[in-house]
Amino acid sequence: MLKIFGTQNDRDCDGFTRRNFLQIGSLAMGGLALPQLLQAEAKAGAAAQRQKSVIMIFLAGGPSHMDMWDIKEDAPLEYRGEFNAIPTSVPGVRICEYFPKLAKMWDKCAAIRSTIGQVNDHNSFHCMTGHQRRGPQPSGGWPSISSVVAKMEGEGLHGTPPNISLSKRDSGPGFLGTPYKAFSPSGKGKQDLTLNGVTTDRLGNRRQLLDSFDQFRRDVDNRKQMVGLDKFNEQAFGVITSNRLLDALDLKKEDPRRLAKYEVPTGYRDVKSFCTARRIVEAGARFVTLSWGSWDTHRDNFITLRKQLPALDIGLSALISDLAETGRLEDTSIVVWGEFGRTPRVNRNPGRDHWPRVMGTFLAGGGMNTGQIIGQTDRTGGEASERPIHIQEVLATLYHNVGIDVAKAQLSDLNGRPQYLTDAGRGPIKELI
Numbered sequence: 001m002l003k004i005f006g007t008q009n010d011r012d013c014d015g016f017t018r019r020n021f022l023q024i025g026s027l028a029m030g031g032l033a034l035p036q037l038l039q040a041e042a043k044a045g046a047a048a049q050r051q052k053s054v055i056m057i058f059l060a061g062g063p064s065h066m067d068m069w070d071i072k073e074d075a076p077l078e079y080r081g082e083f084n085a086i087p088t089s090v091p092g093v094r095i096c097e098y099f100p101k102l103a104k105m106w107d108k109c110a111a112i113r114s115t116i117g118q119v120n121d122h123n124s125f126h127c128m129t130g131h132q133r134r135g136p137q138p139s140g141g142w143p144s145i146s147s148v149v150a151k152m153e154g155e156g157l158h159g160t161p162p163n164i165s166l167s168k169r170d171s172g173p174g175f176l177g178t179p180y181k182a183f184s185p186s187g188k189g190k191q192d193l194t195l196n197g198v199t200t201d202r203l204g205n206r207r208q209l210l211d212s213f214d215q216f217r218r219d220v221d222n223r224k225q226m227v228g229l230d231k232f233n234e235q236a237f238g239v240i241t242s243n244r245l246l247d248a249l250d251l252k253k254e255d256p257r258r259l260a261k262y263e264v265p266t267g268y269r270d271v272k273s274f275c276t277a278r279r280i281v282e283a284g285a286r287f288v289t290l291s292w293g294s295w296d297t298h299r300d301n302f303i304t305l306r307k308q309l310p311a312l313d314i315g316l317s318a319l320i321s322d323l324a325e326t327g328r329l330e331d332t333s334i335v336v337w338g339e340f341g342r343t344p345r346v347n348r349n350p351g352r353d354h355w356p357r358v359m360g361t362f363l364a365g366g367g368m369n370t371g372q373i374i375g376q377t378d379r380t381g382g383e384a385s386e387r388p389i390h391i392q393e394v395l396a397t398l399y400h401n402v403g404i405d406v407a408k409a410q411l412s413d414l415n416g417r418p419q420y421l422t423d424a425g426r427g428p429i430k431e432l433i
Contacts, residue, residue: 012060012061012122012294012296013122013296013298050331051156051157051284051286051331052286052331052332052333052366052401052402052403053156053281053285053286053287053288053328053331053332053333053402054145054146054149054286054287054288054332054333054334054335054366054398054401054402055277055278055281055288055289055290055319055332055333055334055335056146056287056288056289056290056335056336057274057277057289057290057291057292057316057334057335057336058124058127058289058290058291058292058337058338059292059293059295059336059337059338060122060124060291060292060293060294060295060296060338060339061122061293061294061295061296061297061338061339062122062295062296062338062339062340062341062342062354062355062359063293063295063337063338063341063342063359063360064081064295064297064301064305064341064342064352065113065341065342065355065358065359065360065377065381066079066080066081066341066342066344066352066381067081067083067096067301067302067305067309067342067352068095068096068099068309068360068362069095069096069111069113069360069362069373070113070360070377070381071083071084071085071094071095071096072344072379072380072381073085073094074379075344075379075380075381076380078345078346079344079345079346079380079381081301081302081346081352082302083096083097083098083302083305084096084097085097086099086100086103087103088102088103088104088106089103089104089105089106089107089371090106090107090371090372093106093371093372093373095111096309098305098306098309098310098313099309099312099313100313101313101314101316101317102313102316102317104317105317105320105321106370106371107370107371108320108324108329108364108365108370108371109320109362109363109364109370109371110362110363110364110368110369110370110371110372110373110374110432111360111361111362111363111373111374112360112361112363112373112374112375112389112394112429113358113360113373113374113375113376113377113384114358114374114375114376114377114384114385114386114387114388114389115337115358115359115360115361115375115384115389115390115391115394116357116358116384116388116389116390116391117130117390117391117392118339118340118341118356118359118391119132119133119134119339119340119356120340120354120356121133121134121339121340121356122296122339123171123339124171124339125142125171126339126391127337127338127339127391128144128145128146128171129142129143129144129145129171129174129395130142130145130390130391130392130395130421130422130423130426133171137174138174138175138413138414138415138417138419139175139413139414139415139417140174140175140176140177140413140414141172141174141175142171142174142175143171143172143173143174143175143176143411144171144172144173144174145287145395145398145399146163146287146289147163147172147173147174147176148176148399148404148411148421149162149163149286149287149399149402149404150162150163150286150287151173151176151411152404152409152411153286153402153403153404156283156284156285156286157284158244158283158284159284160244160280160283160284160285161285162285162286162287163285163286163287175411175412175413175414175419176411177414244283244284247279247283248276248279248280248282248283249276249279249280251272251275251276251279254275254279258275258322259272259275261314261318261321261322262274262275262314262315262318263314264310264311264314264315265310267307268307268308268310268311269292269293269307269308269311270311271292271311271312271314271315271318273290273292274290274292274315274316274318274319275318275319275322277290277319278319278322278323281323281328281332282326282328286402292312292315293308293311293312294308295308295338297342297351297352298347298349298351298352298353299347299349299350299351300349300350300351301342301346301349301350301351301352302350312336316334316336316362316364319334320334320364320365323365329364329365330365330366330367331365331366331367332365332366333363333364333365333366333368333397333398333401333402334362334363334364334365334366335361335362335363335394335398336361336362336363337359337360337361337362337394338359340354340355340356340359341355341356341357341358341359341360342354342355343355344380344381344382345380355382357382357383357384358377358381358382358383358384358388361389361394363394363397363432366398366401367401368397368401368432368433369431369432369433370432372431374387374389374429374431374432375387375388375389389429390426392422392423392426393422393426393427393428393429394429395421395422396421396422396426396427396428396429397428397429397432397433399421399422399428400427400428400433401433404421406420406421406422406426406427406428407427409421
């Protein structure tokens with residue numbers, strides 16, 4: 001996994017520091033998943049095809065659903081808050097006034113106001129797996145959707161690593177095991193990239209790189225899943241250091257006119273990482289997860305959102321329009337959410353506290369039926385009153401969009417027991433497919 005950290009640091013109420021970052025996961029160096037895939041392709045002679053991808057924008061801390069997609073215009077002030085709603089390009093659909101760009105392109109967007117299944121936990125696990133972190137687990141643990149996509153769909157086009165892991169607290173590959181364990185080089189950018197202590201300045205020495213595999217070989221489980229991969233290591237090394245992936249990370253190579261679309265006013269959070277995510281998809285990745293912003297707004301909720309929402313509007317609208325202009329929007333699913341919603345009633349700080357009973361989800365692209373709002377909450381935004389949609393149904397929709405049928409697909413846990421990707425009855429959202 002390549003991990004590119006930003007410069008801003010935020011700390012949630014649980015004490016965890018969240019840095020803006022972009023990660024590119026399941027590189028060959030992290031568990032040698034890529035050499036395995038290269039080997040499989042060499043045997044099967046897999047043909048290139050039009051690739052489906054996912055960009056997940058995770059709003060760490062828990063964004064306020066009531067101040068984004070579900071403005072309660074008729075609720076008492078202590079619930080409604082300080083923001084107003086504006087009409088969108090789709091009749092009858094109204095969203096927050098700080099999303100004017102998205103409002104104009106709502107035919108390409110959709111929002112779910114009634115997402116359920118989350119827990120009061122500052123952790124991405126339930127959003128990435130559809131299951132509770134502290135709940136029952138199969139042998140080896142539940143895998144994240146990004147690991148499943150990498151496992152079932154294989155490497156990305158042009159030999160690009162297929163998936164992106166979320167963070168240091170990533171839910172990981174679970175029972176998929178060592179081949180899908182993310183390798184985490186760190187640094188502020190590709191110039192600081194390290195591979196198990198081997199910097200980019202030393203990558204020219206292939207012997208040092210191969211030596212760095214030894215640590216991972218020692219971590220192999222008793223199934224010996226990485227036996228016989230040596231002859232593919234050099235291929236994998238070539239992929240890691242290819243110009244295609246490195247160029248995707250270098251925004252200096254982006255068309256200045258397109259990059260200008262991601263500029264934000266002074267003092268707002270930078271959203272150029274949204275552009276980088278798009279470039280990585282264009283380079284061939286299947287799953288990219290971007291963590292952006294600080295959304296744990298127990299106090300000064302409206303002050304924080306007055307800067308973050310306009311920046312999110314700029315980043316998302318630019319990302320969607322860029323993908324549409326290049327003909328990739330139909331093949332790229334975008335999902336935006338956090339770990340839970342915020343309390344309907346504004347507290348005395350004034351902020352909103354954790355609210356796991358319901359949250360909002362934004363979706364775009366992926367060939368979905370956009371231009372709509374799905375589900376509703378009650379008058380004060382506290383409960384899903386119409387069409388509750390479980391997190392697993394959102395994940396099932398993303399799986400569907402990349403070509404995975406959750407009604408049929410099964411993966412074996414470490415005890416050899418087949419596991420479905422979602423619970424029975426939780427399939428793709430019918431309004432979207």
